Amino acid sequence: MFDYLRSRGKYAFASMPPGPIDSLIFSMLVHCPLERLPAASLPAPLGWLTAQIYPGPMPPEGDMARQRWRLWQAAASALRFSQVELRYFESRFDAAYERQFAGAIFQLNPVTAVVAFRGTDSTVVGWKEDFNMAFESPVPAQTDALAFLIRACYMYPHLYVCGHSKGGNLAVYSAAHIPADLRPRIRQVYSFDGPGVDDDTFASPEYAAISDRIRSYVPEASVVGMLLNYHEDYTVIDSDGISISQHNPFLWHIEDGQFITKEKLSAAGLFADQTFHDFLAGCSKEERRIVVDTLFDIIEATKARTLKEIAVGALMHFPAVLSAIKRVPEKNRAIMLKVAKTLITAGGNNLNLLFSADNTYTSGPDSNLPV
Numbered sequence: 001m002f003d004y005l006r007s008r009g010k011y012a013f014a015s016m017p018p019g020p021i022d023s024l025i026f027s028m029l030v031h032c033p034l035e036r037l038p039a040a041s042l043p044a045p046l047g048w049l050t051a052q053i054y055p056g057p058m059p060p061e062g063d064m065a066r067q068r069w070r071l072w073q074a075a076a077s078a079l080r081f082s083q084v085e086l087r088y089f090e091s092r093f094d095a096a097y098e099r100q101f102a103g104a105i106f107q108l109n110p111v112t113a114v115v116a117f118r119g120t121d122s123t124v125v126g127w128k129e130d131f132n133m134a135f136e137s138p139v140p141a142q143t144d145a146l147a148f149l150i151r152a153c154y155m156y157p158h159l160y161v162c163g164h165s166k167g168g169n170l171a172v173y174s175a176a177h178i179p180a181d182l183r184p185r186i187r188q189v190y191s192f193d194g195p196g197v198d199d200d201t202f203a204s205p206e207y208a209a210i211s212d213r214i215r216s217y218v219p220e221a222s223v224v225g226m227l228l229n230y231h232e233d234y235t236v237i238d239s240d241g242i243s244i245s246q247h248n249p250f251l252w253h254i255e256d257g258q259f260i261t262k263e264k265l266s267a268a269g270l271f272a273d274q275t276f277h278d279f280l281a282g283c284s285k286e287e288r289r290i291v292v293d294t295l296f297d298i299i300e301a302t303k304a305r306t307l308k309e310i311a312v313g314a315l316m317h318f319p320a321v322l323s324a325i326k327r328v329p330e331k332n333r334a335i336m337l338k339v340a341k342t343l344i345t346a347g348g349n350n351l352n353l354l355f356s357a358d359n360t361y362t363s364g365p366d367s368n369l370p371v
Contacts, residue, residue, distance in 0.1 A: 168194015
């Protein structure tokens with residue numbers, strides 16, 4: 001992304017329309033701490049907002065946060081993005097309703113904007129909502145995303161919708177549920193390694209009506225992007241990451257303004273894809289709900305607010321964690337054991353994919369999509 005900004009950042013959107021890498025950049029910018037912006041400061045060009053979003057030095061809390069800081073600095077100083085207006089930002093977090101949502105409207109010109117949805121943050125609540133997608137639809141963030149996109153549609157006749165991880169799911173879900181009279185306003189929908197949608201959405205005529213505008217990108221060993229009913233016409237991106245770290249878009253390969261692609265998923269990606277689909281097919285939605293709720297009830301006993309706090313919280317509150325485990329009803333224990341066996345069996349049945357998959361690929365720029 002940084003090389004893209006160096007080579008393409010001198011071209012305004014008026015001279016070079018937005019493409020997939022631009023949408024990936026917007027999908028990352030919405031992860032920046034936009035909550036720090038006073039409501040009165042919007043709308044404003046990105047180049048004017050840097051000091052408010054990042055009033056201090058580079059954030060110390062993690063590599064991803066530092067990479068987003070670098071990306072904001074690079075984008076805000078590039079001609080292509082500096083005059084883009086952050087028109088509107090909304091963030092909703094509610095532990096009681098298991099909701100974690102954020103979305104932004106980036107105005108390219110008076111009639112065209114990009115709607116970017118934030119993916120999962122590091123909170124336990126955010127991850128619980130993600131797991132809820134395995135048995136519930138819509139989850140609160142999906143409802144929020146649809147309302148957000150409808151609002152944007154009334155503001156702009158031309159929209160690009162995008163997101164990374166859960167943000168990609170929100171982009172596809174909201175576009176598939178938009179009222180029919182607003183659907184023509186959506187130009188493209190970009191999902192970057194985002195989970196798929198639920199069965200009903202995937203089979204709906206509304207999804208079919210928008211499917212030719214969905215562009216799905218996944219790394220070669222994708223796990224997240226292969227969950228649920230993913231968009232079947234996806235593009236595989238070359239990545240420097242190993243295993244789940246390939247989910248990190250800062251490790252994806254870009255050259256000459258385009259993604260470097262591969263012919264298909266790696267052996268590990270094919271294994272994860274088939275294993276998780278076999279696993280979900282072998283468990284009812286009610287069984288998935290019981291497992292997810294039970295696991296997060298135990299996590300709640302750790303008093304952890306973020307994933308990083310779980311291990312320390314389990315040690316500090318060990319009696320409470322042990323008590324939560326003991327309170328799990330016998331029926332639920334049996335279901336959890338059955339679900340675990342289903343996952344192990346699915347993995348065992350697909351081990352051949354790890355060893356027999358063709359690992360030779362054809363790499364090259366993604367030339368099938370507009371830039």
